[in-house]
Amino acid sequence: MAFSRYVALGDSFTEGVGDPDPTRPNGLRGWADRVAEVLATRDPDFGYANLAIRGRKLTAIIAEQVEPALALQPDLVTVYAGANDIVRPTVDLDALAEEYDVAVGKLASSGARVVLFTAFDPGSGGIYAPIRGRFALYNEHVRAIADRHGATIADSWRVAQRLPHGVTANDPRLWDVDRMHLGPAGHQLTAMMVLDALGVAHDLQPLPLPDLPTLSRRERLRADAAWTRGYLAPWIHRRLTGRSSGDTVEPKFPTIGRVVSPGGE
Incomplete structure (x- = not known):
């Protein structure tokens, strides 16, 4: 599978927060840049845009990024929206899913390959454990939207299947020090997950993980x-x-x- 114009939409996850690179705009690399780097090796005319901005909720992502993305005439679009809504004290996930469905429909009708993400499984411990059910409900909406519009799923909920032996999705070595964003190793695994979902061959490997300190x-x-x-x-x-x-x-x-x-x- 070859793509020539890739546009990434979303929030901090797609902007690349947690994966620092002072040589790049916003001082960030991130999984979307890593995916683009692989795709660029397959097409000398490959182009990439990243419209994601940290902190954006789903409605803002749709309002600010979908039409500009369509104007760029992409043949590949990745979208991750909703994480900043899930963690709010109250949220109507059913209403958000209706908005998301319309936006994904617009993107898919352009002829672009659309990739959607499930949220990761926060597990039974950690700061997101009390709202684990929201994560699961959000994911069911995402899967249904993908089915309706023929979108590809990058399945973060099941990412444990591709983790190194003995590593879980909540392993602090995959996360930034803020415990809210992926670190470089997490972004690398996400890039691998996206490329695999697209059926794109690549040479990416998990980044080495340091030993966990005993505290x-x-x-x-x-x-x-x-x-x-x-x-x-x-x-x-x-x-x-x-x-x-x-x-x-x-x-x-x-x-x-x-x-x-x-x-x-």
């Missing part, structure tokens, strides 16, 4: 307290004040252009 109970509590002060409290404050981490952020690659090689080469 005492006191050290874990100290680390949790530091994370609460440094990441959770600011996130809650933004929610309470109606602000977003993406309020002053622009898309990394707003138009179709040449793919940036690793390291900015």
